[in-house]
Amino acid sequence: MDDTIPAGFEVVELEPKRVIDLWFEDGNVVIQAEDYQFCLFKSFLTTRSPIFADTFSIPQPEEAERINGCPVLRIHDSATDAAHFFKAIFDSETFLPPPTQTTFEKVAAILRLSTKYEVGYLRKRALAHLSSGYPTTLAAWRADDPGLNTATFPVLPSDALATINLAREVACPWVLPTALYDYVKSTGPSEIFSGTLQDGVLLQLSAADKRLCLEARETQREASKDLETFLTALIPEDCTSADGACLSSRLVWMRYLNKLRQDGFWLDPTEVWDHWDVFGTHVCTPCLLECEKKYEDARQAVWLSIPAMFNLPSWSELEAERRKALEEL
Structure with a gap:
């Protein structure tokens, strides 16, 4: 199985590859992310995402690409993110709300795409998971007592950089203080400046966040x-x-x-x-x-x-923003 798709997903080695877990024989649209294809249901996607609803409302020309009579829609997302996202939509048991345990990879993927495609209930669920790992109180952040530790996924310093960029991308600033703090604590100046190679991909902060982190090292x-x-x-x-x-x-x-x-x-x-x-x-x-x-x-x-x-609002303001974001969805 190709390692660009999450573990646990069965793939048929065609070109492009078909993700069997998300290839419904009676589906009516094929969505392709990178070199992976998913055969899904338009009606199911349109009821959950206004973005997909708008996309599918556009008439397709007769010569448009089709597979087994189904139109092909190419999306500019990673195959890993797409697999987690579509799995959560078509099998809700695979991504339940807290306190159900999950993984950072799954939370990040679903949060990123549920925000992009405006799938409100999944965004709210993913925000709740991410917030559990990056709380706004010191007692919850450094809870030695398992009863006080509400994180639903392993919070690793190695994920701090990805968390910072994700929080900026999907507008959840309340996780930034602890993510930035953890990143600065475990990362030297040269790595902050040049980025981190993770799974063969170079991850970097924005120029503004690099400056913040380099200054915060001395403050810490x-x-x-x-x-x-x-x-x-x-x-x-x-x-x-x-x-x-x-x-x-x-x-x-x-x-x-x-x-x-x-x-x-x-x-x-x-x-x-x-x-x-x-x-x-x-x-x-x-x-x-x-x-x-x-x-x-x-x-x-x-x-x-x-x-x-890190030039962020106070904890009380960030907590108010977190509550508002979760209540609005």
């Missing part, structure tokens, strides 16, 4: 310093350490974190620090609680600043 590095200030939290009155032991321990940790940052590693403000247990063995309980509170306050402040890093 500086933000990590804000989190380190938890080590300078006031010594509480009920500190139980003797001879300034807690203060001395904090200074040791501060030197350690400064060294990590100089070596290119820094605290990620969106993640819960995973060294509290060890840190707690070096300071008393009141100091530990005071440091944890200051760290969490700084973490929340950095989270609130992330949209502005």
Whole structure:
């Protein structure tokens, strides 16, 4: 089977290739995407897409290309996207709403084409899935508790670049802060500038997004310093350490974190620090609680600043836009 069509789709090796799962013998239109053909039903497509309805309303000349008496419509979409999209239309069980699990590839394909062909119910479903992986609250974004993690697909840093371009294309800006943040965190300046080779295809950001990401790298590095200030939290009155032991321990940790940052590693403000247990063995309980509170306050402040890093509206505005988009459809 050719690897340009999603796994699980059976293909007849003709030229062009026929996608058996979406080749209905009594279909009345053949749609071709790249080198793959789908024999489908006009009436089914027209009831779901005003774009297809308009296209099919145009009279075809007698000499127009036909296969088994069916007119052939060529679309300028990838075969992978078309396969996922048409499968979702003709077999709704293959793309159910959240919390049903899915894949990023399927969500991206269906969101892209449901937007292009104005299939409202599928766009809403795909937006809900994408939003589950890129939420607008810190608690949901970095949820360690599986009960709070609502993502319906694996959210991988390697998909961040594709997510950014997709969000720009289909107008869902509320996923951009976290996608951009993840991309910047895991990508060096040279790769941001030159793009990423993925499955033999060079993916690149727009020139404007490249500039944003290159500037945001330094902003994110500086933000990590804000989190380190938890080590300078006031010594509480009920500190139980003797001879300034807690203060001395904090200074040791501060030197350690400064060294990590100089070596290119820094605290990620969106993640819960995973060294509290060890840190707690070096300071008393009141100091530990005071440091944890200051760290969490700084973490929340950095989270609130992330949209502005990328010239985006505030989280509350983005969340309002998300709600409106899902309610309108």
